[in-house]
Amino acid sequence: MPRLDGHGMLGAIRAEAGTARTPFIFLTARGDRVDVREGMNLGADDYLVKPVQVDELLGAIKARLERSAQIANSRGPKRPLTPALLLPLGLTDREAEVLFWLAQGKANSDLCVLLNVQLTTIKKHLEKIYQKLGVENRTAAAAMALEKLNEE
Numbered sequence: 001m002p003r004l005d006g007h008g009m010l011g012a013i014r015a016e017a018g019t020a021r022t023p024f025i026f027l028t029a030r031g032d033r034v035d036v037r038e039g040m041n042l043g044a045d046d047y048l049v050k051p052v053q054v055d056e057l058l059g060a061i062k063a064r065l066e067r068s069a070q071i072a073n074s075r076g077p078k079r080p081l082t083p084a085l086l087l088p089l090g091l092t093d094r095e096a097e098v099l100f101w102l103a104q105g106k107a108n109s110d111l112c113v114l115l116n117v118q119l120t121t122i123k124k125h126l127e128k129i130y131q132k133l134g135v136e137n138r139t140a141a142a143a144m145a146l147e148k149l150n151e152e
Helices: 006-015 033-041 054-073 083-089 091-104 107-114 118-131 138-149
Strands: 024-028 047-048
Touching: 006 024, 006 033, 024 054, 033 047, 033 107, 033 118, 047 054, 083 091, 083 138, 091 107, 091 118, 091 138, 107 118, 118 138
Parallel strands: 024 047
Antiparallel strands: none
């Protein structure tokens, strides 16, 4: 891009009230863990590394637009969604972060990249999260997290 890179563009979009909630997907050749983590920490909704299959790109766009429509049509939150909103569930900061991304539809492999940890670490966090929430699987945990994130 001629004037701004993706990080600058995302910052500009998030800075304006009228576009702050616009879904943002990075489509980039920068696929190192550090780059993915930085992009997601800046508030991207997804991060796709080139080359990308057309069906993967379309699926990501569709999922983000559907999620955006759900939020717009609900009594959804008026504040930015952050892992800290999940702390009242009795989780540690790291568990809240894992659950936050899980609720965004991220797979275990995505969580490894986002949090820069090994798969065994993610699995241990998920076990503790399920135990603390009194649920048996990721679907129930994600549903509980979404319910908490959508509270006003």
